[in-house]
Amino acid sequence: MAPNDSAQGTGDAGHPAAGRRKAARYFLPVAVAGVAAATIGLVPALASSGDPSLPKITARQLIEKMAASDTQQLSGTVKASAGLGIPSLGGLAGTFGGAGSAGSGGKDGSGAAPENKLMELASGTHTLRVAADGPGKQRVSILDSAAEYSLIRNDRQVWAYDSASNEVYHAKTGAPAAGGHQGRTGKLPATPGDFAGQVLKAAGPTTSVSVDGTAQVAGRDAYQLLIKPKQSGSTIGSVRIAVDAKNGTPLKFTLTPSDGGKAAIDVGFTKVDFAKPAASAFSFTPPKGAKVTEGAGPKAGAPAPKGGPGDLKSASPEDFKGLDVIGKDWTSVARIDTGGGKGLGAAGGAAKSGGPVDAQKFLDSLGDRVSGSFGSGTVFHTRLVNALMTDDGKVFAGAVDKSALIKAADAAR
Structure with a gap:
């Protein structure tokens, strides 16, 4: 099946209210940076290699399967591209002191500060390597042809390294809360699950939810959850989430605007492994000669910020x-x-x-x-x-x- 095409197949609809109330629990936290609310998408290379034959399932059952998922460990590669109809922002990020220019600094005085990467992810095509081992250990690396940007959380330590400028950003964050919640320091949406949480919050009377066939993503069988607004006036046409048929983890997230055409936000794995990553994936030592900037993290004992893993609404x-x-x-x-x-x-x-x-x-x-x-x-x-x-x-x-x-x-x- 071609990427972003609607699958023709099962179409059992259901009301997911009970499941969505606990849906925020299942999203795997992935490493990160200061602010949420980003728009990333997946390139067509993520295509399925055939629609697997799977037992029928209703939308409510599928959402409950997602809510019950307890994936804590994974590693893999995510392909991402944004099609929002705006020009590339990488140059603007450098112009205004973002990570796009060596030696430049954001509010934390470092070109490697995590929030500086968000503008770059808002347009263009990106390849990300991700790894996670529970709520306290995550890593995201953004790759391009000439450089790599890595963001690592290892318990309370958050490191970010920009190889292009040889700059390092370091901060301490609050201890991960029970159930996988973590502070905003180091929160960068990087997987389909990070994007799906906010959309599922809208799954109520104003939303049509159905299971629209199956797909294979990153070599794994998946159901496709199709979400559409019932309200007129939205620029969102539909959201499609490919859900791992075995463990309920979102593998792919595609948002298509109401005007049709290419997806505006489309995020998904090209490779994924649910085994425990090596401990070395979350260790970091600043390279010799790198400029290291210390960032301000939350004070000890401070209340946990609103939002959690898989909750794009990092602030109310x-x-x-x-x-x-x-x-x-x-x-x-x-x-x-x-x-x-x-x-x-x-x-x-x-x-x-x-x-x-x-x-x-x-x-x-x-x-x-x-x-x-x-x-x-x-x-x-x-x-x-x-x-x-x-x-x-x-x-x-x-x-x-x-x-x-x-x-x-x-x-x-």
Whole structure:
């Protein structure tokens, strides 16, 4: 079966409410870096080699199988690419002090700081090697043709190394909590399970869930769980999760926008082994001559942050001052008040060369001017996430279309 094609086969639907309540437990924690919320995808090389014949299973049974999965150890290779309709951000990361430039530093003063890699993963094609041994030991290495970036967690020690700049980032994090939960330091989504958790939270009355045939991923037989929004206005067309038929671990995650075409987010294993990785996979010694930067980790005894392995929501709306959520599930929109009550074009009055009005005109050229009961503003588009910036300094963003953004802005008046 070709990658990203819908399988023709079983289609038993079910209501997964009971299973999804505990679904967050099963996702394997994989090594990482400071913030969540990333968009990565899988290249077509991940293709199946035939649709295996497996016993029939309902969607509810499959989600319960995922929830009951207790995979703690694995190693393998993940292929990833993003198709969001935005330009490559690797150069921008370097321009603004990201990991893309040697010697540059993020908020922790190091080009190897984990958060600096997220912009690079938001576009293009990537190959990742991953390994995990329980909640306290994980490793992710991002490979390219000339360099390697590795992020390692070994109990409370977090190391990151960028071979391109020969820089090392080191921090201490809180001890892993019972059940596999870990702190945000070192949290980089890297496997299908890391992406699937947030989607399964939406599996309720606003969601259609079914088993849509079978596939073989990384040499393993899998069921395909198909998730579609029932709500109109979402930019998400469908989510397909290939679930290991034997142990319930997600092997592949594919998100297709409502406009069709190439997947926007598609993550999956090309190779996977569920045996215990060698202890050496989680050890690290800074190379001779490398610049080592110490990062600030959470204080001892500090409460565990919200979110856990497989939970892409590393922070809740309550963590952000001035942020509110309008709507629910697939059509939820984040409202952010930038403060001051003035947009970029409204501040400063008269048009001057290089001034606020010129800046507003430049922004308008990148998006669509819209108006409604809220006033007027500009909508900026990608294939998945759209944002409305109003002239009075508010931002409305979500995986929704333009009309849904305007409706949310009108409702927030």
